[in-house]
Structure formats: C-alpha cells, structure tokens
Amino acid sequence: MVLRLTRVGGKTQKALYSEIALDLSWSENELPQVQRTKHVHALHPYLGKFIPQLVDVFLERYFSPGDLVYDPFVGSGTTLVEANAFGASAIGCDISAFNCLLTRVKTTSYSPAQLELILRGALELARKTEEVVEIAGVSKWLRSWYAPQTLRELLSYECVTGATLENPAWDVARVILSRSARSARLTTHFDLDFPRKPIRKSYWCHKHRRTCSPVREASKFLRRYTTDTVRRIRAFAEISTAASVKVIHDDARFVDLEAEVQGIITSPPYPGLIDYHEQHRYAYELLGLQDLRDLEIGAANAGTSRRAIEGYVAGIAAVFNNSRRFMASGAPVVIIVNDSRDLYPSILEEAGLILEDRLKRHVNRRTGRRAGEFFEDVLVCRTR
Secondary structure, three states, rough: OOOOOEEOOOOHHHHHHOOOOHHHHOOOOOOOHHHOHHHHHHHHOOOOOOOOOHHHHHHHHHHHOOEEEOOOOOOOOHHHHHHHHHEEEEEEEEEEEEHHHHHHHHHHOHHHHHHHHHHHHHHHHHHHHHHHOOOOOHHHHHHHHOOOOHHHHHOOOHHHHHHOOOHHHHHHHHHHHHHHHHHHOOOOOOOOOOOOOOOOOOOOOOOOOEOOOOOOOOOOOHHHHHHHHHHHHHHOOOOOOOOOOOEEEEOOOOOOOOOOOEEEEEOOOOOOOOOHHHHHHHHHHHHOOOHHHHHHHEEEEEHOHEEEEEEEEEHHHHHHHHOOOOOOOOOEEEEEEEOOOOOOOHHHHHHHEEEEEEEEEEEOOOOOOOOHHHHHHEEEEEEE
C-alpha cells in the first residue's frame, strides 16, 4: 500500500503513517473511483458519502449474514446497499425525503429488462408532450436556475412519469429526473456541487479548458441517465440478496424500529458543513418532497456557534440513545466521522456507548472538490 501524504500540521510522513489504520486507507491504485462508485452507489451524486468498501470491512468484522443492521443517518444508502449484498437485513432512517427516495431506489428489487422498457417509453412520451407544458406557474427558483426549454423538458418528464408509472418504476424515474435537473442547471460545468448563482452567458470553463455556454436542455441528460441507471441497477441485481431492506423517513431521535437490531454502521452529518436539503433543492422543487431541514442535525444554516455545536452534540447523542432501545448490551456501533472538534467523547458518554477503538483513516478522494489532506475517525463502540 502506497499512500501519498503531504506534510500535515508539521508532521512528517512517517509520523502520519504511524497514526493511520493502513488497512482502512486505500490508495487510488488500490481503490479507483470506479470501485468506490460501483453499481448503484453512483445513481446520483451525493456530497459526503462514505465508501462502500469501508462498510464491507465492518460487516465482515462484526456482523453475520441474517443479522439486522441499522443506519440512523442513512444518507445515500451506502450501509443498506452493502448490508443487502452481504446477506444481512437492514433498516435506515433519515430526516431527508430525498435521501430516503434515493436509498429506496438503490435497494429495491427490480426486473431490469422490464424497468428499462418502462423508462424508455416514458422518455418517448415526455418528448412528444414537452411543447405543451406550461412553465409560467412554477416557482421563481426553478425559473431562475433553468432555461425555458430545459424546464419544459424536466416538467414534461415529471408529468408523464407521475401520471403513467407506478412504484417502484416511478421512484426510479424521479431519481433520473433529479440527477438530470442537477446537471441541467444554469451553472458552470466545474461548479455543480456548489453553484452560487445562475450563469446565463458564456464563460471560461476550468473543466474543459475552453469557452463553454450554460446548458439549455435536459433531454440529453434524461436519456443518458436512463441508460446509466438501468445499467447500474442491473449490475446490483447480480449480487443483491433476498435480505430485507426498510427505509424510514423520520427523525432518528424518536423513531420506533419495531425490531431488535444487531448493531449500527453509520456516518453522521458534520456540524454546520452541508445543508443536504439545499444541496438537492432541485429535487424538492420538482418532486414536491417534504422539506424537514429545520429538524436536520448539524444543518449548515445553523452555523458553528457554541449554541449550534451544543445542539449538534445533543442531537447526535439523542439518536444513539434512541437506537440503544433496539439493541442488546454489547452490540457494535461503528461511527465514521471526521471528529476534528473532538465532540464524540462527550457524545458517546451522553449516548451510553463505550468506545472500544478509535481508528484514523486517510481519505484519498472525497465527493466534491476539496483542498488539502482529509482524515476520518472510525469509532468502534459497544452499547452498555
């Protein structure tokens, strides 16, 4: 294993290596992006997701096929997808309606051939009806971020799929729509993660190294992502198991699971870093999803004031306290988080969790553009 680490905080590479769990830190050659985003893990871009290979390690260490694994911060569904492939049943909870939609689509069992036929039929029907779609009544936000033709194509697809498709195919179509809407915004090609304002004129593109123009259509993305989505669902179908998966849209501080779980693998949000509701604003606007961002623990709009940090600590502790009601004493709780503020000792104490091991791993690449080295803490705990 060869990790390329720059000098960090005055420490030499040798000193950094001595602190890192090398068996949890993969180089780019060992774990290329195509493996980190294998099959359904790349159905939709998602900031801050942790890699499936990390979940695999802890499933093997602490769980057995047939167990029930819980993730109270389900995010994009990494734990639930890998638990199913492992042969363990899984339950996930999240306050974000979009996160729950995405996870549900990733973990539902489909007939890929039938799904592809349905989705391609919806594409063709949407193409035939886009010219009659009225955009005057849509929200100001949508009219600001999309060219008129783009908006007609997105709305036509939404209307057609909502009126003609039944679950689970409709949920798949909604993820395709959301992914297409993300790509079709009036923004620069190199700033899809954090667009600041709509761009309506040509610009110098740092990604393509030439002058580019904002996107003014969505149809090409709808077609491209339909093909890619079916391909990824087909790939996961080849390794998925009959193990059950349940996704709950609720507040994990209070949710009732109605089953005993054998343990937890999760990656909680960081305080004041990412507003996951705003990150997927296009999905909430187009799909009419319920927005519960005011209940989001560590929400970016709450900031990182002392009061906000105290609220974050209390919220995370409350989630694990509630989770303990559904686990036997000694059950494993694996938490992947960048605890740069050293908040988790007090969180674990308040939550009734005993820290068994604290590991540091080097994160070779993260979702989104970031500068500098990045490390994660893996907290291996047991319930009291």
